[in-house]
Amino acid sequence: MNGFYPLPSEEEGILYARYLVGRVPPSGVLQRWAEARILLFDSPPDAADAALLSFVSRHAWSLGPLEAACAWLRPQSEMRRRLLVMAALLEAAPEGADDFLPRQTDLLTVPKLALLGLAAGVRTLAGFLLWPLVGRERS
Amino acid sequence: MSDVIVVGSGPGGANAAAALIERGCRVRMIDYGNQDTHYAPLIPELPFRELRRGDPHQHRYLLGDRYEGIPLGPVRVGAQLTPPRMYVLASARENIPVDAPGMSLSMSLGRGGLGAAWSAGIFPFTADELRDTGLAMEELQPYYAEVYDRVGVCGAQDDLAPFFPSAPSMMPPLELDAGTGRIAARYARRRHLLNRRGFFLGRARLAVCTRPFRGRGPCDYSDMEYWADFRRAVYRAQWTVDELEAKPGFTYLPRLLVERFRETEEGVAVEVRQADGGGRETLQARALVLAAGTLSTARLVLRSLACPGRAVPMLCNAYTYVPMLNTGMLWRPWRDRRSSLAQLTALLKLPEGRLVQSQVFSYRSLLTFKLMKELPLGLRDSRLLLQHLIPSLAILGIHHEDRPSPAKTCILLPADPDRLEVSYEPAAAEVLRQRADEKRLLSCFLRLGCLPLKTIRPGHGASIHYAGTFPMTPEDRPLTCDTDGRLRGTRRVYLADGSFFPWLPPKGLTFNIMAHASRVGALLAGRLR
Known part of the structure; x- marks a missing residue:
């Protein structure tokens, strides 16, 4: 195993699942997460990715804003790729299906979308503000 | 000795063989013949949503046992190639390698060829x-x-009829889902205005059975077309091969790779290598039909006719995806009963006479996480937004025409083993023209309430419409084929795949390949009689 794992598999899996869907994933998803992590992330990340992963492992609260900033600043970052794998695992489990299947649309959809968009914007902005801290900790 | 050897089991090979068998010939079909025996048995015959909520083993076929269904890189070609369909491309890279810098090429050694993952569009x-x-x-x-x-086609006689010759045996079209139904309704209201701008919209004509047909179908609207072949409602070339295997005079020879052919006094000798073990043998027939796929056929022809270093043309429709927000759906209810295939076809007829063709899909069964990474947001926010947005998303796939040019070529490089190299560099003016055409098409969709969100160009080769290597022409030129599909420079070798197209209209090729292959088979049967 050559990958870079700042957190034990289960802890990392729970951190990502809590962020993505707001709860601890079922045990089957955690098992598959451990397997996928070894298969898909078998080479060490570059220094910037490693710093980001380490920062988030020490400051779990920063995952949301930093990942949102990553979508602009490092869309192919290792952290985002790991989160995507966890999202895929959650989506492909019966317990997680409803977190991903489309919701019925109605007259409230547009205001809901506006609120979600606003929250996403605020989170991204917070991520931009946090971003320099990741670099500072690395140096 | 059989009458005809057909190389390849894709749409061309299967339909050439069917035409020959229907006319009393004895046919041997040589094929590598990969199949999916791993995932298909795992998929329960349930509608997509029900399966997602109930099947504890869904991760195996949705993501793959080695997580091959999780695309971690940028947008790639063939998003519809889900783990149960990935066998279509398996072992091609090792066995039929092609050097194609800057291109994304997909080749198949599967039973049914690339047609096994075909999106079933019918564009005569x-x-x-x-x-x-x-x-x-x-x-x-x-x-x-x-x-x-033979294949069963559904569609409607609508505004697209002048662009697609009619078919008396067409079945009724697939039901539209709620989102594309809104687009069609808006088009009906603005039709005259849009038609004046050269824009025409109609139901997608598809090789799908909407009523029982030759033991297949009808479509069950389970939204599982990208994952499984329930009821065999969508035509796949392997269904024809299955039917042929039950007929006298047809022999299917799997696990063989054709290396070269040569003409003999009596007919054609075909040298093959066994996929398992590597043993070699020579098969004889009175005539040969090459339907291995444009690039594999190019390799075989150039190698067999000793033309290494000789460039032949190479065509491929440029392809662009555009996710659009279908604003008419934002607050309207949707329903689960739907199919994953193209719902609508739109054509833009430009004043210069060119056509741009596009198909409208709605996104549901290819999983949400794949879209989440395309949004410039955190993945959690993307998930929450997409849960509301997906019913209002329409994905437009745009095809452009393609014509030969000196910068689009295919060449067999002499080496041991020889290597096929494809170069494909459209001229800057061509690319600019395509972008201008896309802009005009999108402005028409804007009038239908569809707001383009992003333009994705997955790169040259993305349409998987490879063609034009030995173009059909009435002129007697080497490395072309005559109007019967016979390869010039040979007496008994015929081409029944995309090799024969002299240019590519902005339409899917598969149906035309099948019709051409049927014609080649019919003419050849007449000649052998």
């Missing part, structure tokens, strides 16, 4: 589009009809 050429081949519409029309009767 018009008389104008056939003109460069030297074929009159009357010569191909009977074979369009033959293929309609």
